[in-house]
Amino acid sequence: MFKATNLHKSYFVDGNPVRALRGVSFTINKGDVYTLLGPSGCGKTTMLRCIAGLETPDQGEITLQDKVLFSSRTGESEATYRRNLGMVFQSYAIWPHMNVFDNVAFPLYYGGRKHSKQEIKDFVKKALQSVELEGFESRSATLLSGGQQQRVALARALVYQPSIFLLDEPLSNLDARLRDEVRQELKELVKRLNLTVLYVTHDQVEALSLSDRIAVMRDGLIVQEGTPSEIYLTPQETFVGTFVGKANLIQGVLVEKDGAMCRVKTDLGLLQGATSGVPVQKGDSVVVLIRPNIITAVTQKPAAETNVLEAELVDSTFTGALTECQTMCGNVAIEAQIAGLIQFKVKEKIYLQFPPELCRILPAKA
Numbered sequence: 001m002f003k004a005t006n007l008h009k010s011y012f013v014d015g016n017p018v019r020a021l022r023g024v025s026f027t028i029n030k031g032d033v034y035t036l037l038g039p040s041g042c043g044k045t046t047m048l049r050c051i052a053g054l055e056t057p058d059q060g061e062i063t064l065q066d067k068v069l070f071s072s073r074t075g076e077s078e079a080t081y082r083r084n085l086g087m088v089f090q091s092y093a094i095w096p097h098m099n100v101f102d103n104v105a106f107p108l109y110y111g112g113r114k115h116s117k118q119e120i121k122d123f124v125k126k127a128l129q130s131v132e133l134e135g136f137e138s139r140s141a142t143l144l145s146g147g148q149q150q151r152v153a154l155a156r157a158l159v160y161q162p163s164i165f166l167l168d169e170p171l172s173n174l175d176a177r178l179r180d181e182v183r184q185e186l187k188e189l190v191k192r193l194n195l196t197v198l199y200v201t202h203d204q205v206e207a208l209s210l211s212d213r214i215a216v217m218r219d220g221l222i223v224q225e226g227t228p229s230e231i232y233l234t235p236q237e238t239f240v241g242t243f244v245g246k247a248n249l250i251q252g253v254l255v256e257k258d259g260a261m262c263r264v265k266t267d268l269g270l271l272q273g274a275t276s277g278v279p280v281q282k283g284d285s286v287v288v289l290i291r292p293n294i295i296t297a298v299t300q301k302p303a304a305e306t307n308v309l310e311a312e313l314v315d316s317t318f319t320g321a322l323t324e325c326q327t328m329c330g331n332v333a334i335e336a337q338i339a340g341l342i343q344f345k346v347k348e349k350i351y352l353q354f355p356p357e358l359c360r361i362l363p364a365k366a
């Protein structure tokens with residue numbers, strides 16, 4: 001088990017503090033992929049660098065399987081090479097002047113332990129087997145595809161058999177098509193070898209598809225933690241809701257509350273939705289979050305009274321599996337994703353409908 005407790009880290013730029021981490025705590029269970037998801041600059045890389053011992057936190061504690069890696073309280077700080085971590089950082093690309101074998105063997109030559117030539121050979125072989133690159137030992141690293149290079153970087157992290165892997169945006173240098181492929185490979189590999197991984201990304205698709213748990217970060221803090229479906233379906237604030245997927249946000253005032261179900265007075269009339277445990281009360285300013293993919297559109301007025309909006313289609317884009325529809329409800333723009341091809345045209349009057357139990361009621365940001 002890995003544990004980070006109340007980590008703080010500030011940098012000083014021209015004498016002014018930049019508070020990169022403002023009290024971050026989380027726990028990773030063995031065999032889990034735990035992802036820090038957040039926009040650029042929110043502190044993800046700083047977190048990994050603190051864990052790796054490449055930065056010294058101002059405050060906090062980091063433990064790995066009951067071994068203290070860092071503690072501001074006791075002053076303990078383990079050297080990087082003794083922390084038993086595997087790292088795949090964007091900036092730790094493989095070395096172009098070395099062949100695959102030497103790239104993968106590198107940590108064994110320069111790590112904290114001494115190894116015999118035969119041991120090194122065996123470890124490298126095993127690591128290359130894991131990433132299905134056996135037989136590529138003498139190939140120059142530059143003669144590999146982007147995906148294969150990424151696998152070499154992974155093998156280099158694996159060779160040491162570390163307790164935890166730190167992956168910082170490992171797919172961000174790959175082009176879009178390759179990224180999907182390598183992401184799938186990575187997912188399979190991680191599960192097959194039962195690796196414990198701390199994954200860092202700003203890409204919500206990567207986070208949702210790879211992770212057992214996700215921590216969404218903003219401005220040096222974790223704002224919500226949970227499984228991918230919890231994060232996507234029950235965001236606790238609009239920042240999380242909009243960061244992990246497309247969302248329509250409609251402002252309003254909460255006028256009635258019955259358990260989790262709420263009625264909200266908006267410019268578009270009364271809308272119904274459910275809270276996901278966030279404390280909102282009658283009279284509060286709230287936001288109704290409606291994901292485009294829960295909306296259905298029809299040309300005949302539906303019988304249902306609630307959560308039906310009259311709209312005009314402004315633009316539509318057919319993308320194969322679905323059609324992205326830009327609509328206007330009065331002067332409020334609403335985006336809907338309709339399965340398949342739509343049966344209506346631009347400027348046509350349509351009705352949008354969305355189930356109350358899938359609409360989220362969130363506190364309006366002050």
Ligand SMILES: Nc1ncnc2c1ncn2[C@@H]1O[C@H](COP(=O)(O)OP(=O)(O)O)[C@@H](O)[C@H]1O
Binds near residue numbers: 013040041043046
């Ligand atoms: N070496 C540094 N010196 C000064 N500021 C830094 C340094 N590294 C990061 N920062 C600042 O700390 C904040 C967090 O950065 P970082 O951890 O790299 O974020 P992320 O990886 O989420 O994009 C940013 O405001 C960034 O500009």
Ligand SMILES: [Mg+2]
Binds near residue numbers: 044045046
């Ligand atoms: Mg970063």
